[in-house]
Amino acid sequence: MRGKLNLGISGVVALAAVLNVCTTPLQAQSIEEKTQVCTGCHGEDGKPVDKTIPVIWGQQAGYIYIELRDFKRGDRKSDIMQPIVSSMAREDMQAIAEYFSKKPWPDLGQPRASKEISDRASSANRSVGCTGCHLDHFQGDGTVPHLAGLSREYLTKTMADFRTRARGNNPGMSDLMLATSPEDLAALAEYLSGL
Amino acid sequence: MGRPAILAAVLYGVAGLLIGPAGAQETKQETKPASGQAMVSPITQQQLNAADKSVNNFLLTNGNYAQTRFHPARQIERNNVKNLHVAWIFQTDVKESLETSPIVVDGVMYVTTSFSHVYALDAKTGVQLWHYNHKMGLVTTYCCGPNNRGVQVLGDLVYLATLDSKLVALKAKTGEVAWQSDIADPELGYSETMAPTVIKDKVLIGTNGGEYGIRGFVKAYDAKTGKLLWTFNTIPENSVGIWATKDATGRDMHRDIQAEKDQLAKTGDPFAKLGGGVWQNPAVDLATNRIYFVVGNPSPDLDGSIRPGDNLYTNSLVSLELDTGKYLCHFQYIAHDVWDLDAASPPVLVDVKGKDGKTIPGVIHAGKTGHIYVHDRKDCSLIRFSEAMVPQENMWVLPTKEGARMLPGANGGVEWSPIATDPGQGLAYAINLHQPMTYQVENSPYPNGKLWLGGAFKVIPGEAQAGNITAVDYNTGKIKWQVKTPEPMIGGILATAGGLVFTGEGNGKFAAYNSSNGKELWNFRAGAGVNAPPSTYMVSGKQYIVVGAGGNTQIDFRRGNNIIAFTLN
Numbered sequence: 001m002r003g004k005l006n007l008g009i010s011g012v013v014a015l016a017a018v019l020n021v022c023t024t025p026l027q028a029q030s031i032e033e034k035t036q037v038c039t040g041c042h043g044e045d046g047k048p049v050d051k052t053i054p055v056i057w058g059q060q061a062g063y064i065y066i067e068l069r070d071f072k073r074g075d076r077k078s079d080i081m082q083p084i085v086s087s088m089a090r091e092d093m094q095a096i097a098e099y100f101s102k103k104p105w106p107d108l109g110q111p112r113a114s115k116e117i118s119d120r121a122s123s124a125n126r127s128v129g130c131t132g133c134h135l136d137h138f139q140g141d142g143t144v145p146h147l148a149g150l151s152r153e154y155l156t157k158t159m160a161d162f163r164t165r166a167r168g169n170n171p172g173m174s175d176l177m178l179a180t181s182p183e184d185l186a187a188l189a190e191y192l193s194g195l
Numbered sequence: 196m197g198r199p200a201i202l203a204a205v206l207y208g209v210a211g212l213l214i215g216p217a218g219a220q221e222t223k224q225e226t227k228p229a230s231g232q233a234m235v236s237p238i239t240q241q242q243l244n245a246a247d248k249s250v251n252n253f254l255l256t257n258g259n260y261a262q263t264r265f266h267p268a269r270q271i272e273r274n275n276v277k278n279l280h281v282a283w284i285f286q287t288d289v290k291e292s293l294e295t296s297p298i299v300v301d302g303v304m305y306v307t308t309s310f311s312h313v314y315a316l317d318a319k320t321g322v323q324l325w326h327y328n329h330k331m332g333l334v335t336t337y338c339c340g341p342n343n344r345g346v347q348v349l350g351d352l353v354y355l356a357t358l359d360s361k362l363v364a365l366k367a368k369t370g371e372v373a374w375q376s377d378i379a380d381p382e383l384g385y386s387e388t389m390a391p392t393v394i395k396d397k398v399l400i401g402t403n404g405g406e407y408g409i410r411g412f413v414k415a416y417d418a419k420t421g422k423l424l425w426t427f428n429t430i431p432e433n434s435v436g437i438w439a440t441k442d443a444t445g446r447d448m449h450r451d452i453q454a455e456k457d458q459l460a461k462t463g464d465p466f467a468k469l470g471g472g473v474w475q476n477p478a479v480d481l482a483t484n485r486i487y488f489v490v491g492n493p494s495p496d497l498d499g500s501i502r503p504g505d506n507l508y509t510n511s512l513v514s515l516e517l518d519t520g521k522y523l524c525h526f527q528y529i530a531h532d533v534w535d536l537d538a539a540s541p542p543v544l545v546d547v548k549g550k551d552g553k554t555i556p557g558v559i560h561a562g563k564t565g566h567i568y569v570h571d572r573k574d575c576s577l578i579r580f581s582e583a584m585v586p587q588e589n590m591w592v593l594p595t596k597e598g599a600r601m602l603p604g605a606n607g608g609v610e611w612s613p614i615a616t617d618p619g620q621g622l623a624y625a626i627n628l629h630q631p632m633t634y635q636v637e638n639s640p641y642p643n644g645k646l647w648l649g650g651a652f653k654v655i656p657g658e659a660q661a662g663n664i665t666a667v668d669y670n671t672g673k674i675k676w677q678v679k680t681p682e683p684m685i686g687g688i689l690a691t692a693g694g695l696v697f698t699g700e701g702n703g704k705f706a707a708y709n710s711s712n713g714k715e716l717w718n719f720r721a722g723a724g725v726n727a728p729p730s731t732y733m734v735s736g737k738q739y740i741v742v743g744a745g746g747n748t749q750i751d752f753r754r755g756n757n758i759i760a761f762t763l764n
Contacts, residue, residue: 062334066382075643094333126751127653132339133646136291136754141310142335142358142381171639172406172646179598179635179651 031099034092037084038100046106051153058105062143064097067169076169108151112194113187121191124184128176138192148195155189233303233315233324235367237351240395244481253299253730256345256390257613258689260479261544264615265690266731270738272693275763276707276717282739282762283321287314288328290756292340292726293745296390296613296687297758299732300348303367306743306758307343307390311357314758315370318741319734321760325370332359336644337386338406340748344475344611345390349418356387356400362416364398376421378402383644384409392476392486393418394517401429401473401488405509405537408494408647411471413486415520425520429471429490429508434464436505439530443568444580448591450531455503465502468641470494471509474611475541478558480572484517487558487572489538496535496605497594497636498649505530510537512560512568512575524575528562533594534634535652536563536603539611540625545618548670550578559669561614561625563607567667581672584608584665585629594634594650604632605652606683606749613728615690617710622666622675624696624710628683628750631658664688664698666713676713685750687728689740697740699725701752705742705759723755737762 038056042048046057056064070076072085072093085093113121125131133144140146147155161167163177163185177185238254246252247259250268258264271279287293291309298305304318310331315324335341335358346353346365352373353365360381364373378400379385384407392399398416402409411429416422438452470493477488490513493499493506511527528538540561547557547569556572565585569578588602606628615624636650654660662684666675680700688698690710699705705725706718724746731740740761746754 065333097333123656127656128651129654129749129751131751132749135341135748136751141341142331142337165639169642170645171637171642172648174639175635175637175648175651178637179653 031095035096035099038096041080043106046103047108048151051151052157054154055106055108055150056100057103059101059146060140060142060144061097061101063140063145064100065094066143068093068096070169076167105146105149108149108193110149110152110193113191117187117190120184120187124180124188128180130188138195147192150193152189152193155192156186159185159189232368235303235351236301238300238348240349243349243394251733252301253297253732255347255392256296256298256476257541257543260394260481262476262478262541262613263543263545263618264613264688264728265617265692267692268731268733268738269692270733271691271695271731271740271763273695273709273716276693276695278763279707279717279719279740279761280764282760285314285316285321285323285758287312287756287758288326290754291745292342292748292754293743293756294342294344294388294686294727294747295743296345296728297730297741297743298346298348299730302734304741305346305348305353307345307355308745308756309341309343311343311355313346313353313355313365313370315367316758318732318739318760321758327355327365327370329355329357329363331357332381334381335359335386336381336384336407337388337403342388342748344388347391347393349393352418354391354393354398354418356389356391358386358388360385360387360402362391362398362400362421364418364421374421376416376423378414379409383407389473389475392479394479397424397517399477399486401475403472403474405470405472405491405494406496406646406648407644408468408641409470409472410467411473411490413473413477413488413515413520427515427520427522429473429513430466430469431507432464432466434466434469434504434507435459436507436527436530439505439527442591443526443528443577444566446590448529448531449593454500455531458500459503462501464504465506468494469502469506469509474539475613478542478544479517480544480556485514485523486517487512487514487542487544489513489540489542489560491539492532492535492537495639495647495649497533497634497652498638499531499533500638506532512538512542512558512570514575526570526575526577528564528568533636534591534601535605536608538562540609541613543614543616543623544572545616545669547578557669559616559623561609561623563603563605563609565603565608565627567614567623567625567669567672569669569672579672581667581669582674584625584663584667584674584677585627594636596636598633598635598653600631600633600655602629602631604628604630604654605634606630606685610685610749612685613687615688615696616669617690620711621668621670622710623669624688624690625665625667626684626686626688626698627663627665628685629661629663630683631655631660662700664696664708664713666710678708678713678715683750685747686726689729689731691731697729697742699727699729699742699744701726701747701750703744703753705744719761721755721757721759723757724752726750726752
């Protein structure tokens with residue numbers, strides 16, 4: 001319930017920001033003006049207002065750009081994000097991605113996973129090879145996202161959405177999540193959030 | 196970016212400040228300005244043609260155009276190799292997977308790292324001469340690590356292919372960019388990790404992307420200008436083939452040919468998104484002006500239901516005319532592959548015994564299947580295949596929803612790791628992986644340049660993994676000797692006229708073996724995975740062995756950032 005309520009508030013904030021975006025031509029806006037809309041949900045200080053909303057401060061620029069592109073194309077569904085990106089040109093999306101990628105990654109203050117959970121997560125990683133793409137220490141690169149220190153709730157929701165293909169813009173990830181047991185995914189979410 | 200070391204990273208290059216966006220694993224907080232220019236003399240095509248006879252240099256990724264990785268230097272040999280010690284260690288700015296083949300030209304060494312950095316070093320001292328930090332594009336899409344396997348030099352230019360799919364020519368003296376060309380669109384899944392092959396004023400380059408639904412190619416660019424000269428699509432518009440039901444070794448692959456034909460009638464030839472990357476360098480036959488390379492897996496890797504036919508020329512040896520890129524012949528190892536047991540290790544040109552026992556020009560390739568395949572260079576036909584170098588079980592069981600166990604696992608056998616040969620002994624040396632896996636299939640449509648595996652290959656927890664170094668007599672197909680290693684092997688191997696082979700392991704061990712019997716003669720612990728192919732060269736009358744110790748992303752071996760050169764007292 002709490003999550004839904006927060007999301008509702010975020011939606012209102014986002015809508016207000018969209019209206020603001022719509023009254024000023026995008027090309028006339030500074031990057032701070034262009035990204036004002038984002039802070040309503042993703043946070044003024046990089047800490048999202050709801051735990052199921054992703055951290056975008058310090059995220060990989062290529063990944064942010066591809067997600068914005070996919071929201072615009074409709075390959076990734078979101079009632080909030082799709083209207084926000086609908087008027088953005090490729091250059092806008094890339095500039096926004098660069099802008100947020102240069103911000104410092106926020107510390108969400110999540111606890112380190114226990115040894116038992118860490119061992120289970122490491123075993124799951126060895127099995128499907130998460131770090132083959134997300135790289136050492138889950139830092140990501142290019143179009144592959146940084147995972148270390150994302151919120152546990154966002155990680156849990158995202159992996160579940162890949163698993164059901166509710167998030168449909170990366171079928172390779174869906175395949176890998178389907179090949180991983182729910183218990184292993186829970187361990188991964190806890191482990192990654194504590195890195 | 197949440198990583199203090201990166202925020203503080205300020206990288207200087209000799210050609211002025213070369214400050215680019217810091218890569219994910221760049222380590223140094225500051226590097227000193229380069230000490231000076233590389234004093235290089237232009238390298239001629241004649242020198243490159245004779246690379247196999249050059250005792251002082253290591254001029255091509257795999258030693259020479261035939262790619263034998265057999266070097267004529269013999270100062271370091273079986274009796275004295277026990278005295279080998281570190282001459283110098285150079286620490287790069289990038290602590291991430293290291294797959295570079297060091298190139299040495301008249302005392303100057305060129306090495307690369309993950310994220311497409313290039314360093315020129317004094318090969319005698321390890322002192323940095325210049326550093327090129329490629330300004331990476333926003334979008335990179337790549338499988339299996341941000342690797343780079345090296346450069347090649349021709350004239351006064353150094354050629355590099357980058358993770359964001361650019362071909363870059365650098366000035367050998369300074370590291371400044373002479374020209375840069377786009378190879379393909381990284382947003383559609385194209386990337387580069389291989390070293391270019393430069394021959395007769397052409398730069399030859401393949402592509403990665405078989406995990407992303409690309410259409411693979413080998414391209415030739417003008418070495419002086421970067422202008423595209425020709426493109427060979429590794430997937431022809433008619434990719435259906437002959438509906439082969441057996442692999443190269445005669446085993447049934449359990450294809451449902453009727454179902455594939457029905458699919459073909461419904462959706463047509465799948466050539467446009469069928470994958471077929473080329474991971475490694477072509478071999479060049481200087482006598483016939485032909486090139487030989489191997490083509491990787493079809494897309495999606497594990498789901499064959501939406502790509503009917505043999506999926507030509509995936510999982511194949513292919514030969515082209517060098518000047519035009521015209522197709523000459525091919526041999527497909529696995530038609531309609533659904534296990535990602537593709538062809539990645541670069542082919543090697545050696546004389547071999549033909550089927551009638553007469554010596555003929557041959558070409559050999561080490562497969563992920565664990566076999567070394569021996570071909571007739573004239574028509575690509577298969578002469579023989581070796582005994583399996585790794586356990587094979589349950590081949591070719593089809594992938595299932597739940598996961599079907601089969602050996603080898605999807606990394607092989609022999610991965611991208613180049614083999615070495617010793618033509619005098621008729622031996623090929625290969626490093627192998629043994630990773631028990633299950634193969635799972637899922638179905639999804641083409642995802643616009645995203646990861647497109649069509650399922651998953653999973654390492655089986657609890658089942659032991661291992662590796663080996665294997666010497667195969669390529670004239671008989673018999674295994675001459677084999678050394679077992681505690682972990683899967685990935686990287687590469689070098690043979691020398693000193694009667695030695697050198698190779699490294701993921702646990703940091705780097706060792707020399709007697710090339711006739713596999714007896715270990717020397718070893719060193721590098722502190723990070725030695726998962727790169729070694730090179731050798733001579734400066735001021737002393738022979739050196741050099742190798743990268745930076746670990747490996749794909750198998751997740753311990754990362755480092757060291758280039759280590761060894762010599763005798």
